[in-house]
Amino acid sequence: MQRTSDVDIEIRLLIEAIYLKYSYDFRDYSGASVKRRVLHAVSQFECQTISALQERVLHDAGAFMQLLQYLTIPVSSMFRDPEHFLFIRREVVPLLKTYPSLKIWIAGCSTGEEVYSMAILLREEGLLERTIIYATDINPASLEKAKVGIYSMENVRAYTENYQRAGGQEAFSNYYTAAYGNAIFDSSLRDNVTFADHSLATDSVFSETQLVSCRNVLIYFNKNLQDRAFGLFHESLCHRGFLVLGSKETLDFSAYSARFETLARPERIYRKL
Structure with a gap:
């Protein structure tokens, strides 16, 4: 031993x-x-x-x-923390609609559940066609699964409940085709999605964005790496852009806490000053 x-x-x-x-x-x-x-x-x-x-x-x-x-064990689900997506729909989307076009960065997208959740929300709010979504992760296998968009029907039952609680406006089944125990999500949801290998530990910013979502990734980083990631997000975001974190993550006590205002503390949504 x-x-x-x-x-x-x-x-x-x-x-x-x-x-x-x-x-x-x-x-x-x-x-x-x-x-x-x-x-x-x-x-x-x-x-x-x-x-x-x-x-x-x-x-x-x-x-x-x-x-x-x-x-890099992928752990994700669609419309995870429904109240988070409900707040984005009600409070953030009206502000996003003021931009002529949008760029959204989903960092640490894992197997893509967060990407499809955001795409569905944006479609229902009339924003998807003028949005480019950058979905990044360091795990090539996870990215490949995200690109395919096939998930177990057993999981989709829970996703459906989350979607409804997140203010969903359609029947969730409209967004996928069921076959052989799986749900194949509508390929048009990823027409404006760019999937790419990107490391928050070593890579740099690649585009100006209006919203950055990085949920349940930073909990696996130490403080130095968290601050590096916050620095990338701050650099990427346009003036008054939105930063979205996971329920157990916070900007508090970070090197960038003074550079953002808290828009919704329970939902971990911040806005660049």
Whole structure:
């Protein structure tokens, strides 16, 4: 049985090796979260030690892509926290309608549930056709699933309830076709969506936007990386642009807290000053 200190050293070496070999930077992710995910991966890979896992992923790019699925476990749902989307519909959308065109950045889009939720809301509010949505994530497998837009019908039942509570104006079934236990979402919802690989840890801003949504991503970052992400969002947003965070995330105590005003604290929606 390895001592805890040995495990911590091995994890640091693994994360550094991943950065040097593959340019994926997990060095400023939450230590507890990385440790939990790495130890789970060691078990799933049937390795005796973290060092053995490191040797394997360094010499096998395919093994690294498998490991990446454990390091970036996608957890999402459509219209998650319905009151959040209801506030956007009622309070933010009227302001977005004042722009002749819109650019929205969904950072850490995972397998795309947030993207389709936003696209549906924008369509119902007459904004989707004049909006470009940038959907970014560091996990290529998640991005591929997001591009396809196929989700289990078992999950869609919960999505339907969320949609209704979020102020949905149609029958949710209008947006997908059911087949073989899955829901295939209308491809027109992603006509204006650009899916792209982007890391909040290493990459820079790529466009000016009116709204940035980054929900349930920053909880896995340490304070330094959170501040880096906030800096990217601040740089990307136009004057008076909107920043949307997850229910357990906040700008409070960050290096950028004074550069935003709180529009809705329970819903974690902010506006650039």
